[in-house]
Amino acid sequence: MRNAYQVLRGETRVTAQKTIEYFSYYLLVLGACLVFAPALMAAFILLPPPADNNILFVGFLVLVLAYYYWRMARDTNTAFFQATVIGRLGLFLATLIWVVFAGLAANYLVILAIDAAGALWTANALKRQGDAGFKFV
Template sequence: MSKSAFSVQAFGVYIIALGLGLVFVPNLLLGLFRMPAANEVWIRVLGVVVMNIGILYVVAARANAVPVFRATVYGRPAVLAWFAAFVLLGLAPPMLLLFGAVEVAGALWTWWALRAEQRASQRVYPASRIDPRYDTKM
């Protein structure tokens, strides 16, 4: 498994765990982050959606779906931007920014891994290292 695939898979596992927490113990999870308790079904609905996104990340990682990895590099930081807007508008507590920060950290990890993999694939080796017919020592 490539480093970029591993980063997406690890993030997918985190997202699945977060989704499961929102489905089964939403108020415990919310309380840990000093967020108000939720008594409506919507927090659990969100948990199901989050969990399914995590499953998609894990499946994409196992399939080495590089275009999906690239898409997450752009999409995940947008989460922080949206969460910041919600906080600035007074719609959410500042602790929500922690979730956005985790998204950005995951996106940066994937970006660095993709960049390293791209650089490695573009390295040019002397012909003698690839084909022994060009070895000058023979």
Template sequence: MSHAAFTIKAFAVYLVALGASLVFVPNLMLSIFGFAPTNEVWIRVLGVVVFNLGWYYWYAAASEARPFFAASVATRVFALLAFSGLVVKGFAPPMLALFGVIDAAGGAWTWAALRRDRRFFH
């Protein structure tokens, strides 16, 4: 397994765990991050989407889908920018930016791993 694939698998585990928690114990997750509890179905719908995204990451890593790895770097950095923008505009509490930080840090890790793999495998 390449270094980049390992970073993608690690992110997959994070996404699957986050998604499952949003489906099964959404208010626990919301309270941990300072969000108001909800009984709306949308948080669970989001959990299903995040869970499924985690599986895409897992299988992309298993198949060494390098174009996916590269694309994920940009989208995970974008998450930080988007979530920060929502916080700055007052649409979301500051803790939302933490999810963006996690995404961007994972993206940076994958970017560094892609560069490392290119040095070792070319």
């Protein structure tokens, strides 16, 4: 049984499987907010409320991704874990480029910073487990 002292000292480690499972719960909450409370979600990142219902579609896609992440975590699919690191960091980098060069609202970086932090957490867990060999194909 872990206690808070062990966690703070870094004596206990979270597996890559757990990082993906926790990330699936984050996606579940994010998707539910986008589907059921899009105005609240927009206010959270200081954007105006969505003018149309397209956000509902995006929210449902996030819910589907949440299921994929949860399912892959349950199956301990290490190849999927490695792919998510590349995908999540790539999405953050692409969004950063769009903010700088295409005028996208910087507020999106708030949500994607959470994604990038999760990707780094997963990458660190994979490295500790000896599974850090990333495969692009």
